Amino acid sequence: MKVIIVDDEPAARGLLRDQLEEFGDLEVVAEAKNGVEAIVQINEHKPDLVFLDIQMPVLDGFDVLPYLKERPIIVFCTAFDHYALKAFDENACDYLLKPIEEERLEQCLAKVRKEQNKIENISEILTEKRGLEKIVCHQNGVHMVVWLKDVDLFRKEGRYTLAMGTNGSEYLTDLTIAHLADEINDANFFQINRSVIIRKHIVKSYRVLASGAGELDTFEHGSFSLSRSRLVDFKAWL
Incomplete structure (x- = not known):
């Protein structure tokens, strides 16, 4: 954890640095x-x-806060106790009175670590790739929304991509296979070659060919080639 010490007294900075x-x-x-x-x-x-x-x-410690581009965890350190309410109004993690006792510093750092864990967890949630859940397709000139959960596979079809539904329906979308592979964050789907993405439950069997590539059979949609470069990842996915 990266730390900065701010204090106008050199002795106070040195003591806290030694403690940390x-x-x-x-x-x-x-x-x-x-x-x-x-x-x-x-x-x-x-x-x-x-x-x-x-x-x-x-500038006092409170004056510093509005100028920070990113807000770190703040622990105020002072010789006076009458700033405590204002400190916590500023969402400080803790408020230490100087001289700082070892036991009190340990308690403070325990709170800091809990706060850091919360921040990291929130950051993971915010940055987690949600992925596509539905796509806009067209069928016979009519545009519609198709949910990913209702698609068995995607296959390149000329300049379009064909989405084959679990109920046998077929739809066209302008989204490319490469784009779909990047945006689908669902472990049930896998890109088996440059032109096809399939759902796991449609795989009936697969075999490795002499060339090192593979071929797989599906229950309802025929056979597809499996790229040699994707074979190892396919086995792990399956």
Whole structure:
């Protein structure tokens, strides 16, 4: 976890740095002696955690916050207890009184790690690729929405892609096989060659040919070639 220490007192910065060195998962990447330096260092290094003094010349700790491009976990460190309510109004993770006791610092870091886990979990949820759930197709000149769960396979058909439905219906879409392969985030589908994507439950059998490529049979849609470059991944997928 990357850490920045902000304090206008050199002795206070040094003491906290020495205390933090006892924790193997923390790395102090920068220090700042005033609010202006703090803004520059935090925006440059993008730390996970900042220990931020409150009373400093020109800009105090609270004045720093609006200038941060990305908000790290903030722990306010001060010799005064009357800023506590304002600190938590600013969504600080914790509020430490100087001089900082070892036990109190350990408690603080336990809270910080929990907060970091929450942030990482939320980030994973926000960045997780949801993938296509439905596609716009056309059939006999009529446009319609077809749900991915109702498709057995996609096959290149001239300049279009043919979507073959589980009920025997066939639809055309303008989306290419390459685009569909990138956007479908469903483990039930697999691209077996440059022209075909299939759903797992339609696979009846497959065999490896002398060339190293493969061939697979489906229950209702005939046989398809299996690219040699996709064979290993296909076996793992199946």
